[in-house]
Amino acid sequence: MKELSSSIPMYEKIFNETRSLIETGVYRSGDKIPSEKELADAYNVSRITSKKALDLLAAEGAIVRMPGRGSFVSPDSPDGPRPGRAASAQTAERAVPAAKEKMIGLVLTDFSASYGTRLLYSMEEFTRKNDCFLVLRRTFGDQASEESAIQKMRGLGVDGLIVFPAQGEYFNAEILKLVIAEFPLVLIDRKLKGVAAASISTDNAEAAALAVNHLFELGHRNIALLSPPPRDTTAIEERIEGFVRAHADCGIAADRGLWMNDITATLPDAFYASNIEQEIQRIAEHLESHPDITAFFAIEYYIALLAKAAAERLGKKVPQDLSIVCFDSPTLNVGEGYLFTHIRQKEEEMGRLAIESVLGILAGTQPAAEVRLPAELVPGSSTAAARKG
Structure with missing residues (x-):
């Protein structure tokens, strides 16, 4: 050796x-x-x-x-x-x-039908069109695995990196080293506060406000927010900011007593049957303690699934008794599965821009920049007019 x-x-x-x-x-x-x-x-x-x-x-x-x-x-x-x-x-x-062919490393927490698959398809397509190779490593939300993945990617000789950072109070040291070394780097879904690193994400605050305004239009006023712990995760922080701002803009008080922002079962390192059952029971108990809640705003798709299961456990029907809106949802064919009313992020465009940004930074033709993309509201089966009384 x-x-x-x-x-x-x-x-x-x-x-x-x-x-x-x-x-x-x-x-x-x-x-x-x-x-x-x-x-x-x-x-x-x-x-x-x-x-x-x-x-x-x-x-x-x-x-x-x-x-x-x-x-x-x-x-x-x-x-x-x-x-x-x-x-x-x-x-x-x-x-x-x-050399003509370049290698671009992609380090991400995970991907699923609700979010990430279309992002990957787009990145693969645009690396192929630009005679590049895409090298993928999942970290499952673990920062130590993320650091190791970045180190190994550098060892492989990748020409640039795209990182979907794990949730945590701080960015890992390897990401900061990449920024300091001016290595071609693009962050997805998060940004480094106070640091000039390229990032591409959804305009989460505007997207969250779009979802909340949809509930307002249906007559909902007592809306419970469901989220993981923010833990300095910019995407979650911005969605909560959009939720609060939508209330303020409409002159409606956001009752924080209705919130549950400590849901952990959907995090990549905690997605186990026992945790899921525990969270469903907690949400059901929260609903029983706050019978005035008419709608849930779920930060992500899997939390929406927990909320729907909790409501049904109490004999409540969605959307007749309780509306649910969330970020992301699997793309379904007609008659296939249950479609939540949700915010659809522009994953394909995000993937294309990420590859173009890395290549532009490599070529010296594009400075590190922050890009925010608009999202759209997709009506589904989970929202209806607020119940009376």
């Missing part, structure tokens, strides 16, 4: 060492060099990393890649040695970023 102590990316280390073996004649014209798998095993890296090193050698003209047969040292041209033999180390350094 090769020594991994070098601070340079592993694909560049493999590129430089293989290139040196060609220049010094260890591998001669026409010789077959180790395969992607052999290099990956020798350096204890993934095949993505070894492939990138071989692609760089091929782009420089040092080797010829033949599908189904392997990679071979290029023959010398009639006018002199192949480019790899006479090039200096400085030329090799310049050759690395000149």
